Amino acid sequence: GAVVSQHPSWVICKSGTSVKIECRSLDFQATTMFWYRQFPKQSLMLMATSNEGSKATYEQGVEKDKFLINHASLTLSTLTVTSAHPEDSSFYICSATGPWQETQYFGPGTRLLVL
């Protein structure tokens, strides 16, 4: 149980384009989903927290107009990187918590490369 999927697993795009990443909880209803960014050899940096049906809460320093988060249902959250630039290249990972609240289960991650 507690499986989280993420799509796509990797994406290469041109500078200036937008990229959408999906995060799904497959076998449970996720009360909260989280989006992280991870640079090579570094820890996970929380970008935002999203609850179904409400606006995401962004961490300090994260541009909400650049990283659009939509949490339309209890099993799906999306992150859209708008007008992507090479510095946005990173490993983006989502996680979800269910009714048990505290334990976060992670998706497999999406590797984004902006050329």
Add this chain to the structure above:
Amino acid sequence: GENVEQHPSTLSVQEGDSAVIKCTYSDSASNYFPWYKQELGKRPQLIIDIRSNVGEKKDQRIAVTLNKTAKHFSLHITETQPEDSAVYFCAATLFGNEKLTFGTGTRLTIIP
């Protein structure tokens, strides 16, 4: 907010020996402490967790100890195997808060 420090940043251990990774946290209200293992290019996977109402938890070769007074907790891996090589992250949170604060990670290498 919470701040979690993790040491060491890298650790090399001979196969069969034990490995210990330590974390300290700043917020005395934190009461849930998970440990994640992340292999290269893959997702972090929960390997063990502990709540503040217990001092130790064990699962086969893995154990976690918690000292609430000193605000530190440790991961112990015994009889290490090559497949234990990975990056390990500790984290802390207040139950109900949901947001985890991660340590900086420890790259563990098991030497055959």
